[in-house]
Amino acid sequence: MASSVPRELSPRAQEIVAAARELLEEEGADALSMRRLADRLGIRAPSIYKHLPDKRALENAIVSDLFEEVAAAFEAAAAGDDPLAGITDTYRRFAREHPHLFRLMTERPLDRDRLTPGAEERAAAPIVRAAGDPDTARAVWAFAHGMTVLELNGRFPPGADLDAAWRRGLDAFRR
């Protein structure tokens, strides 16, 4: 039977993925078209298809890389003196510094069959460990995710003290 695990990418394909990530990071999802990407690489759009099957593969490669990086960042944060605050701070900071990458990772269902196996679980593990149990971990994750996307989407009122709301939430889950 056929395996759904993604094949290794050729060196050239990795260069293309890196360029795609830069383009996405700088200009957002709408700017990430095969034409714009080709421009950045100094080639023509059809040439990309010799290295990657389609646009989805490109996005999945970026997301797989991001999961690995986020997992490593969570593990580092969890080693500090306040694992829960460390991880949620990392979550918030990542989204503020790389909003377009964050959106790519979170705003739609994952193409789980085509991502690097295990990356999602590895990113989730430190949260479960810091929260103590899976239900609390999911609730904390939801809280952090909600704070983050509502901030990113400019949904809180202009004067809102977001740091206070973050503290309030983390306090609630620590008891």
Next chain:
Amino acid sequence: MASSVPRELSPRAQEIVAAARELLEEEGADALSMRRLADRLGIRAPSIYKHLPDKRALENAIVSDLFEEVAAAFEAAAAGDDPLAGITDTYRRFAREHPHLFRLMTERPLDRDRLTPGAEERAAAPIVRAAGDPDTARAVWAFAHGMTVLELNGRFPPGADLDAAWRRGLDAFRR
């Protein structure tokens, strides 16, 4: 000086907005094009522009209506015996029953200048009242929003007990 408050919509414009909402609700944001909308109305796409200036006005009209409806639903839920659970249940149920409307309302910055004035505040008020203070209200909203979008986007593991996570979160904020 010019007012940025949206003008009243003509009866014909309201019919068009209603059709747009149905189309969005049934088939999602990608399906909401001026052409598809015109098809549904039995007219040609350019005719829509005689009634509404552009697509953005169409979306803003839908969002304004939704805020009014959500506000009313929150007020009704807050009148029950458990205001906090009532409101968050209403939030979750709305998103599950009308995912495309929910996404239109929440996935991008609001065009506040072009929405019906006061609608956003009216929807927020019951949460603040139920939570007790603005910081807690924002934290609870973030939790509910996070649970809702993560569920909508299929981000929790298949076997996850989401009702337990919801209970865990609400419990935390009630202490």
Next chain:
DNA sequence: GTCTATATCAAGATAGAC
């Protein structure tokens, strides 16, 4: 590994006639 040429499709919006 990259090219040109092309297929296919769709989007938002405007001009001006009726």
Next chain:
DNA sequence: GTCTATCTTGATATAGAC
């Protein structure tokens, strides 16, 4: 209030030559 005709722009993707 609706029409036809059109503009302008853009997307993903394929075939086949070099």
